[in-house]
Amino acid sequence: MKIAVVSAHYLPEIGYQEVHLAKAYARLGHTVKVFTTTSSVNLGGKIGKVNYKTGLSKDPTYGYDILRLSSYSFKSKAYSSGLKKSVNEFKPDLLIILGVAKVFPMSLLSESMHKKTKIVSLYGDAGEYLERNTVSQKIKSFMHETGYTFIKKPLYMKAIKYCDKIILNTPETHQYFLSIIPEKLNPVYESKKLLLNLGFDPDEYFFDEEIRKKKRAELKINDDEVVLITSTRINKRKNLEQVIELISRLNKEGKKVRYILVGFLGDSYEKELKSFIHSQSHPNTFMCFPFLSSQEIQKLYCAADAGIWLKAAISIQEAMGTGLPIILEDKPIVNHLLKDDHNGWFYGKNTFDTTIEKAINVLLNKKSDRKQLSAENASWLSYDAIGKKIISSLQL
Numbered sequence: 001m002k003i004a005v006v007s008a009h010y011l012p013e014i015g016y017q018e019v020h021l022a023k024a025y026a027r028l029g030h031t032v033k034v035f036t037t038t039s040s041v042n043l044g045g046k047i048g049k050v051n052y053k054t055g056l057s058k059d060p061t062y063g064y065d066i067l068r069l070s071s072y073s074f075k076s077k078a079y080s081s082g083l084k085k086s087v088n089e090f091k092p093d094l095l096i097i098l099g100v101a102k103v104f105p106m107s108l109l110s111e112s113m114h115k116k117t118k119i120v121s122l123y124g125d126a127g128e129y130l131e132r133n134t135v136s137q138k139i140k141s142f143m144h145e146t147g148y149t150f151i152k153k154p155l156y157m158k159a160i161k162y163c164d165k166i167i168l169n170t171p172e173t174h175q176y177f178l179s180i181i182p183e184k185l186n187p188v189y190e191s192k193k194l195l196l197n198l199g200f201d202p203d204e205y206f207f208d209e210e211i212r213k214k215k216r217a218e219l220k221i222n223d224d225e226v227v228l229i230t231s232t233r234i235n236k237r238k239n240l241e242q243v244i245e246l247i248s249r250l251n252k253e254g255k256k257v258r259y260i261l262v263g264f265l266g267d268s269y270e271k272e273l274k275s276f277i278h279s280q281s282h283p284n285t286f287m288c289f290p291f292l293s294s295q296e297i298q299k300l301y302c303a304a305d306a307g308i309w310l311k312a313a314i315s316i317q318e319a320m321g322t323g324l325p326i327i328l329e330d331k332p333i334v335n336h337l338l339k340d341d342h343n344g345w346f347y348g349k350n351t352f353d354t355t356i357e358k359a360i361n362v363l364l365n366k367k368s369d370r371k372q373l374s375a376e377n378a379s380w381l382s383y384d385a386i387g388k389k390i391i392s393s394l395q396l
Contacts, residue, residue, distance in 0.1 A: 001391075017169075023059070026059070109158040202382040205321030215302060227259070263292075322374060329346070
């Protein structure tokens, strides 16, 4: 099958959903071509902003084509007049569109394209990061909402009309669609929607006992120590001080717990948070890393015993690929990922400390079967599994 993956941004250096789906379909034996632009975003840390060249290239591992078109761009938005012609020349059997609101795929949402090929579009809308605690946050939220009204909503309406499937990455995304679409479109939307979670690349995230032993030895972690990890873009909004304070208290009480933080960006907040860590009674309990490659993060996940996230992040699913038990707040954007006391633990508004203490006590007495959890998670969260479900939903 010929599959076109369309996204305004295609960043193999970091790997988002468009990258993982292209790789998955190539692994599954399909002919894949990615249509994107030369536009980039700041990836964080030393990687910074990548400069891409216009033209055709190949993925070095899987060999599929990547066509970067010249475009006009502003922030996350991009437009290219050559997209529709390029896609038509490829003649795909399946067209997968990511980032409808980024404008780039707009020309493909048409009756003529709908008649030629099956079209699927993917969405991950959530209110997780639209905070309104400060004046600047209120302004930013207002700008987002204005953009929804004048750019996103009309494009989403076209997607509902011309796409064969609307793929929702979280249950919260479904609620967002219901809030913006007119009642007359509800039956059409309901007939096309499908919940398929964000996932992980199984070639990059998996469990390996030898990697675990080697990394723990390298980091001087003893067998009787429980290691928590958070991998995310570390900034003030993540409220990691709360975790650090708890880990410090547990060490004072004699618990053998360590905490790995991955994703420092070399900014002023890095200095602030590291200073906070050094002020703790057991600063050597904490291990700090910058923005790392997937290969290095996978090793750290294997070395750890549980992951903790206070905000939603794709790194949660990536950690689950290594069979890592995870600790999350029980809220709509992530509560579909866990079966409590099986592959992790939920904490509530008033049970943060007690839930983490419970998890640590469990892990101190019995290690998880990481191989089994990794296999279970791969059965529904690997992009190979997700890619197959998209095709089967279209009855191709």
